[in-house]
Amino acid sequence: MSAPINFTFNGSTYSGEVGQSIAAALISQDQRVLRTTRFDEAPRSIFCGIGICFDCVVVVNGIANQRSCLVEITEGAVIVSKQ
Amino acid sequence: MQNPDAIVIGAGIVGACSALSLTNAGLRVLVVDRGSVASGTTGAGEGNILVSDKDPGPELTLALRSRDLWFDLQDDVGDSFELEAKGGVVVARSDDSALMTLADSQRMHGVTAQRVDSHELHSLEPYLHPDLHSGVFYPQDAQCQPMLAAAHILRTVIARGGAVISHAQVKKILSHDGVLHSISTTQGDFRAPIVINAAGTWAGEIAALAGSHLPIAPRKGFILVTEPTQHYIFHKVYDSDYVANVASSDADLQTSTVVEGTRSGTILIGASRERIGFDGSMNYDIVRTLAAQATSLFPVLRDVNLLRVYRGFRPYAPDHLPVVGEDAEIKGLWHSAGHEGAGIGLAPGSAELITQLITGKTTFMDPAAFAPARFARVSI
Amino acid sequence: MILVIGGGPAGLAAAVAIARNGQEVTILDSAPRAGGQYWRHRTRVDGYKSEKSAMYLQEVAQNPLIHFISGANVWSASRVKDRFAINYLVSGNELTITAQKLILATGAFDRSLPFAGWELPGVMTPGAAQSLLKGHGVLAGRRVIVAGTGPFLLPVATGIAAAGGTVVGLYEAQSPLRWALSPVALLLNPSKFAELLYYAKQVRKYRIRIQFGKGVTAFDTHSAVVSRLSSDLEVVAGSEEKIECDVVAVGWGFTPDVTLGGILGCAQKVDLDGTVIFNVDQNQRSSQKDIWIAGEATGIGGSDLALVEGEIAGLDCVGIGISPSLAFRKIRKTLFARALQKSYPVGNGWKKWSRNTTKICRCEEVSLQDIADSVTDLGAFDSRTAKLFTRAGMGLCQGRICSRNVSEIVAGLQGCQVSDNERIGYSNRPIATPISLGELSDGKSTK
Numbered sequence: 001m002s003a004p005i006n007f008t009f010n011g012s013t014y015s016g017e018v019g020q021s022i023a024a025a026l027i028s029q030d031q032r033v034l035r036t037t038r039f040d041e042a043p044r045s046i047f048c049g050i051g052i053c054f055d056c057v058v059v060v061n062g063i064a065n066q067r068s069c070l071v072e073i074t075e076g077a078v079i080v081s082k083q
Numbered sequence: 084m085q086n087p088d089a090i091v092i093g094a095g096i097v098g099a100c101s102a103l104s105l106t107n108a109g110l111r112v113l114v115v116d117r118g119s120v121a122s123g124t125t126g127a128g129e130g131n132i133l134v135s136d137k138d139p140g141p142e143l144t145l146a147l148r149s150r151d152l153w154f155d156l157q158d159d160v161g162d163s164f165e166l167e168a169k170g171g172v173v174v175a176r177s178d179d180s181a182l183m184t185l186a187d188s189q190r191m192h193g194v195t196a197q198r199v200d201s202h203e204l205h206s207l208e209p210y211l212h213p214d215l216h217s218g219v220f221y222p223q224d225a226q227c228q229p230m231l232a233a234a235h236i237l238r239t240v241i242a243r244g245g246a247v248i249s250h251a252q253v254k255k256i257l258s259h260d261g262v263l264h265s266i267s268t269t270q271g272d273f274r275a276p277i278v279i280n281a282a283g284t285w286a287g288e289i290a291a292l293a294g295s296h297l298p299i300a301p302r303k304g305f306i307l308v309t310e311p312t313q314h315y316i317f318h319k320v321y322d323s324d325y326v327a328n329v330a331s332s333d334a335d336l337q338t339s340t341v342v343e344g345t346r347s348g349t350i351l352i353g354a355s356r357e358r359i360g361f362d363g364s365m366n367y368d369i370v371r372t373l374a375a376q377a378t379s380l381f382p383v384l385r386d387v388n389l390l391r392v393y394r395g396f397r398p399y400a401p402d403h404l405p406v407v408g409e410d411a412e413i414k415g416l417w418h419s420a421g422h423e424g425a426g427i428g429l430a431p432g433s434a435e436l437i438t439q440l441i442t443g444k445t446t447f448m449d450p451a452a453f454a455p456a457r458f459a460r461v462s463i
Numbered sequence: 464m465i466l467v468i469g470g471g472p473a474g475l476a477a478a479v480a481i482a483r484n485g486q487e488v489t490i491l492d493s494a495p496r497a498g499g500q501y502w503r504h505r506t507r508v509d510g511y512k513s514e515k516s517a518m519y520l521q522e523v524a525q526n527p528l529i530h531f532i533s534g535a536n537v538w539s540a541s542r543v544k545d546r547f548a549i550n551y552l553v554s555g556n557e558l559t560i561t562a563q564k565l566i567l568a569t570g571a572f573d574r575s576l577p578f579a580g581w582e583l584p585g586v587m588t589p590g591a592a593q594s595l596l597k598g599h600g601v602l603a604g605r606r607v608i609v610a611g612t613g614p615f616l617l618p619v620a621t622g623i624a625a626a627g628g629t630v631v632g633l634y635e636a637q638s639p640l641r642w643a644l645s646p647v648a649l650l651l652n653p654s655k656f657a658e659l660l661y662y663a664k665q666v667r668k669y670r671i672r673i674q675f676g677k678g679v680t681a682f683d684t685h686s687a688v689v690s691r692l693s694s695d696l697e698v699v700a701g702s703e704e705k706i707e708c709d710v711v712a713v714g715w716g717f718t719p720d721v722t723l724g725g726i727l728g729c730a731q732k733v734d735l736d737g738t739v740i741f742n743v744d745q746n747q748r749s750s751q752k753d754i755w756i757a758g759e760a761t762g763i764g765g766s767d768l769a770l771v772e773g774e775i776a777g778l779d780c781v782g783i784g785i786s787p788s789l790a791f792r793k794i795r796k797t798l799f800a801r802a803l804q805k806s807y808p809v810g811n812g813w814k815k816w817s818r819n820t821t822k823i824c825r826c827e828e829v830s831l832q833d834i835a836d837s838v839t840d841l842g843a844f845d846s847r848t849a850k851l852f853t854r855a856g857m858g859l860c861q862g863r864i865c866s867r868n869v870s871e872i873v874a875g876l877q878g879c880q881v882s883d884n885e886r887i888g889y890s891n892r893p894i895a896t897p898i899s900l901g902e903l904s905d906g907k908s909t910k
Contacts, residue, residue, distance in 0.1 A: 017600065019495075019599070020599045020600070020601070021598075021599055023595075024595050024598075024599030024600075024601040025599075025601075027595065027601055027603070028600075028601040028602075032584045032585065033584050034584075037828055038311060038348065038828075039827075039828045040828050042582060042822075042828070043583070043584050044582065044584060044825075045584030045585065045587070046587055046591050046595070047575075047586070047587050047588065047591060047825070047864075048572060048573060048575075048587070048588050048590060048591055048864070049587060049588060049590055049591025049592070049593075049594040049595060050500060050572060050590055050591070050594055051493065052572045052860060052863050052864070053825065053826075053860050053863070053864050054826060054858070054859035054860045055825055055826075055860075057859065063386065063555075064310075064312065065310050065388060065859065065897070069591070069594070072495070083313060118844075119842055119843070119844040119845070119848055120841065120842045120843075120848065121848065121851060122847075122848065126847075126848075126851050230848075230851040230852055231841075231852060234840075234841035234842060234852060235841070237842070238840060238841065238842075247842065249842060249844055250844070307900075308857075309900070310859060310897060311858075311859075347827070347854060347857075349857075352900075365726070365893045367539050367541060367550075370903060371903050371904065371906055374900040374903035374904045375903070375904035377900060378900050378901060378904045379904075384900045384901075385899060385900055385901030385904065386899055386900075386901060387899065387900055388897035388898060388899050388900070389894060389897060389898055389899070389900055389903060390859065390861060390894065390897055391857075391861055391892060391893070391894055392893050392894055
């Protein structure tokens with residue numbers, strides 16, 4: 001069993017396992033809401049889970065519109081819902 | 084609608100504006116389209132309402148009047164199509180003399196054109212490449228959402244007693260002794276003393292149905308649309324190549340840089356011009372060229388993702404001027420077409436002009452340059 | 464050079480068939496690991512008949528003739544003279560690969576229908592629940608409802624239960640008696656009975672409550688409304704019950720991804736279930752020379768059919784004849800696929816599950832009311848005009864989730880049917896995946 005990977009999401013620290021997606025790691029620690037929408041600011045989470053719907057997008061290390069269901073967690077990653 | 088006073092063929096922006104203008108002049112107007120509202124070039128437009136890209140001459144005169152009429156339209160129809168006096172910034176990539184010469188002559192014909200130096204340029208557009216140092220600001224350039232505009236304008240036409248029939252393809256245009264009689268469509272026959280051919284890129288086909296000749300051809304263009312981003316671009320921004328390309332007749336591909344942000348947060352990137360008929364196929368090389376042009380103006384765009392590409396066919400007359408006026412041979416048949424890439428901008432002005440001609444009022448400008456007669460075939 | 468795009472059952476079967484006949488083949492897949500949606504597992508493969516998938520995955524990993532490029536997202540493709548240029552992204556960087564022969568096996572994604580509250584965190588597709596569990600070792604929620612229609616709901620529910628999660632209920636909209644409509648298909652596919660028995664045992668073991676003729680018609684973060692549904696998916700008035708849950712994993716069959724084949728000009732048609740698929744001959748050849756298509760994109764049919772089609776495409780690609788037994792296996796599996804479609808239809812009743820404020824286009828937050836207004840006020844006649852007026856379908860997913868629903872809503876309001884051309888129109892797009900303007904700028908022209 002490899003060491004856990006630590007990353008931050010909206011300023012709070014989370015940890016996950018090697019190979020886990022950002023969304024999976026967050027959901028496993030009860031952080032279901034990934035972002036809010038641009039017009040209504042409604043909360044969204046993972047929906048299709050396979051990179052089709054883009055509902056789960058977050059900003060990873062400054063790069064926007066990253067699908068958190070696909071992108072795997074990396075040590076020290078800084079992830080936010082909105083730039 | 085039985086016995087309308089006028090029929091407009093085409094429910095795009097030119098047809099919609101024509102229909103409203105005639106309706107406001109007291110006529111009962113029927114609009115027919117083989118598709119539905121904005122299913123032609125209007126549905127592929129950016130919504131440009133520009134004075135900056137026009138040389139002094141009849142088209143510029145039309146554009147200036149039309150631009151102001153857009154704001155009257157908003158008062159009349161309502162603020163429902165995202166009309167915005169955004170302003171345009173034309174950037175000179177290297178030698179700016181041609182641009183400045185143009186700006187000087189435009190200024191003498193009613194265009195507000197402010198030279199901007201490097202500091203002013205980067206105040207207007209902070210994300211512009213730092214090496215760009217000269218340009219012209221055109222505060223009169225404006226923007227709208229053309230499909231919403233066409234739809235809301237037609238809604239107003241209907242509210243004021245007009246009618247719109249979709250999926251009505253015109254099959255025949257009948258005239259007797261050089262006088263228009265009626266049209267026959269897939270949704271019925273309609274008789275009216277006035278028919279306006281506002282069929283855009285297909286206006287030549289409509290004219291041919293009446294036995295008339297209108298050499299309108301398609302000039303293909305692509306538009307790139309990015310993902311929604313934070314606001315990087317505050318005006319319509321172009322490089323000065325845009326001006327040269329619009330006026331050119333070259334068949335080969337021409338590209339210039341046009342970049343602007345939208346309310347929804349996406350960025351639109353153009354522009355390409357090709358005369359390859361109605362070949363709508365994708366061209367990834369053009370996509371790359373447009374992307375490269377845009378990122379050379381705005382390096383920050385390098386990290387922004389392209390989401391989709393769409394294309395349209397601008398209606399193009401050989402002399403690059405729109406066709407607005409009565410048919411040379413058939414009385415009662417009018418044309419308002421061939422506006423090329425300026426259809427949105429020129430639509431209300433064209434509508435006012437054609438309404439003045441039809442109702443016998445004084446025209447706001449001399450319409451001679453737009454006369455359909457200039458294409459009439461000489462009979463032997 | 465032979466290129467297979469898609470590393471699920473169809474793509475793997477094609478690649479293995481090619482390699483076993485001595486030729487090299489490259490597989491491009493968008494995921495970090497091979498297997499596609501069906502077999503993408505992080506560690507050990509479990510579930511029904513897992514040895515088959517293990518065999519394919521092992522061969523791909525070990526056969527030196529098979530090259531697997533993972534994490535590759537194709538954004539465009541073109542034919543340049545006698546070969547294909549495939550442009551793809553790995554970690555955002557653009558690369559190009561050329562091939563003389565192409566096998567497309569890009570699979571499908573869950574079909575979603577809107578209902579009140581479907582935008583809320585906690586609602587997801589069965590595929591998402593499956594991916595979280597099998598791909599990332601995470602339970603989607605504490606109290607999960609699995610709902611919708613189709614046999615895929617079974618492995619999703621039993622998977623969650625086997626991993627220690629609570630499946631509050633499995634609500635299948637259709638009656639299992641519908642299978643009686645396809646007796647020949649069932650008789651010709653006896654292996655399916657064994658599969659059914661396997662899941663029946665799992666359901667009993669984990670005490671999963673299955674109810675038929677019901678579906679989730681609303682969600683409220685902490686509970687879902689489950690209603691009785693007619694076979695047309697209309698809510699039976701007064702039958703609504705509130706069930707506590709934190710996750711609803713709901714799906715209505717699958718939508719094939721036809722983007723790449725469409726970009727390359729392969730002819731498409733509309734299948735009986737309203738999905739857009741490719742025309743292929745019995746050897747999986749598309750309308751374009753040197754392009755074969757296998758798997759869900761030729762008709763939703765599940766992994767068994769995908770394996771057969773993949774094998775046929777691979778063999779035909781290297782000039783090997785198809786044996787009568789393989790051809791017959793395809794017939795049997797195709798019959799079963801047809802039976803699947805007949806057993807799990809999706810009727811029009813779903814249109815009434817949404818409130819006026821429910822977002823039909825999730826990306827651009829376009830509500831049912833917005834779409835209705837675009838029809839009644841602005842004269843929208845099809846999904847394209849509704850899109851131009853409301854922005855529905857213009858967001859990040861480019862209409863993959865909502866286009867069909869918008870189309871059918873508009874047609875319903877206009878009192879007409881969605882034409883085949885419209886279905887094909889909304890299923891295609893020239894940019895297959897987002898690509899940065901920087902990568903585009905730096906890329907080379909094809910000339």
